[in-house]
Amino acid sequence: MQTIAAVRTSPFPSSGVDSRLPGDDLGTLDRLGTVVTLRREQPLFREGDRADFYFKVISGALRTCKLLADGRRHVGEFFLPGDFIGLTATSDYIFAAEAVSETVVVRYSRRSVDALALQEPRLGRRLFAIACESLSVAQHQMVLLGRKTAEERIASFVLDMAERGGDGDGITLPMTRTDIGDHLGLTMETVSRAFAQLKREGVIELKSTHNIVIRDRDALADLADAG
Amino acid sequence: MQTIAAVRTSPFPSSGVDSRLPGDDLGTLDRLGTVVTLRREQPLFREGDRADFYFKVISGALRTCKLLADGRRHVGEFFLPGDFIGLTATSDYIFAAEAVSETVVVRYSRRSVDALALQEPRLGRRLFAIACESLSVAQHQMVLLGRKTAEERIASFVLDMAERGGDGDGITLPMTRTDIGDHLGLTMETVSRAFAQLKREGVIELKSTHNIVIRDRDALADLADAG
DNA sequence: CGCCCCGTTGAGGGAGCTCAAAACGAGTGG
DNA sequence: CCACTCGTTTTGAGCTCCCTCAACGGGGCG
Secondary structure, eight states: OOOOOEEEOOSOOOOOOOSSSHHHHOHHHHTTOEEEEEOTTOEEEOTTSBOOEEEEEEESOEEEEEEOTTSOEEEEEEEOTTOEEOOOSSSBOSSEEEESSSEEEEEEEHHHHHHHHHHOHHHHHHHHHHHHHHHHHHHHHHHHHHHOOHHHHHHHHHHHHHHHHOBTTEEEOOSOHHHHHHHHTOOHHHHHHHHHHHHHTTSEEEEETTEEEESOHHHHHHHHHTO | OOOOOEEEOOSOOOOOOOSSSHHHHOHHHHTTOEEEEEOTTOEEEOTTSBOOEEEEEEESOEEEEEEOTTSOEEEEEEEOTTOEEOOOSSSBOSSEEEESSSEEEEEEEHHHHHHHHHHOHHHHHHHHHHHHHHHHHHHHHHHHHHHOOHHHHHHHHHHHHHHHHOBTTEEEOOSOHHHHHHHHTOOHHHHHHHHHHHHHTTSEEEEETTEEEESOHHHHHHHHHTO
16 A cells, blocks of 8 residues: 655656765666655555555655564664665565655656666666665664664764764754664663763764764764774 | 685585575576585684675575674674575675584675676576565564564574574574574573573473474564564 | 643663573593 | 583573653744
8 A cells, every 4th residue: 555645746856966876877767756745754655565666865854664563663774865765575665664854755666667677787786786785784783783882872873874964073863862762772761861971971062952063073983883 | 815715616516405596596607606615613704805705505504793893793694504695785795704513605706696697687686686685684683683672582583593494393503692692682691591481481492402492383473573 | 822742861670781600511532 | 431621501699771760841833
């Protein structure tokens, strides 16, 4: 079942979006795209939906969620402008995707893209590279979840967000403390305390709850790698 | 730098190995393979080595490891007969791979396989599928590491091992309790206590430390999904 | 202005970690 | 066949980090 969302069928917008993604390499793909706008908290798809589409984030932010039977939640990844989402080994999505804030994505028909990939080796290799990069991200996240302390997790998260979306040392965190906690295997309270701790240590500055500045990148990197 | 290991350049052995892997679909790949034998604890490659090869496990078992600066260890995945290992987004491996027990693998030149994949769409799609499946495994593991209790982690692990390598309900665990702990984000002692707990509850039977039998698969599945 | 959601802070408790010792099992040599 | 060794696993006891529960504060929006 496809989730309801504002859809505008139109040519690919000439957004200032980067990198990392097939649309940029291969003009042919652009024509397959449909622009979709999501309001805050609106689902892009749900766990178990048929995986008929790939998506690329244009603006805003998405999170992927998995729930345990008793309600415990895990946030797999945050997707920022330029990020590609929708690869799956099965015919269904195995997690939900929701908008953290108002978000615009481009939607591609999976069947069309997969068919095109057989004719355009460059597209095929790009999709393969995206899968390998996602795997690398997941492998780092597993080390974090398996072995790092709360403060180290937050340090890693801040550095990651800085690399992906920061303007210099200023970082915008569109998601809530609860989202961050569910992503890092912590509670909201522990996330809050770890931010406070890093602030006390002079490593970061809290401009507001969703805007932070890195003060000591080396200290942050040391914490993130645990030595 | 390539790790030293017993290498036998020869045609692909007619092993009774499954499934899941390119070698089986595409005869051409078999000729590219070189058989490599590893003794217990011997590294197949180290973190940071140039990623010049893909591998397929024939017999035995591998583990992938990442270390934090202060020595904390994380075991990413165990690889059993039929499993494919070596996909990476970069030119280097980002984790080490070591033999849990005496292990035989087939080694493929990454360059040759990648080149062949451009000519043989089926091979390209197979590699892509392997990457997507690995991603799916990683996503499940992140939920486990982020949100499950010790007992739930062990239940999930036992079920996973039963599906992958079990003969009926009898399971062989070639790795140590420490390996299991480092894979599940626990200590060896907690792993041992969780096994004892499941035994006390009549869910599993411990034939020996490395051989267990599932007594109540439904109870195990309930625990693994937490509800 | 007042409500509500989100974030912060505090106090107490618990799941899993640490440290330590004993039990076990596989391999080795007499 | 037994004695000994060495690494692994089990079990116990105490501690710690993070979770839980609760109260308070602040910013955005009706």
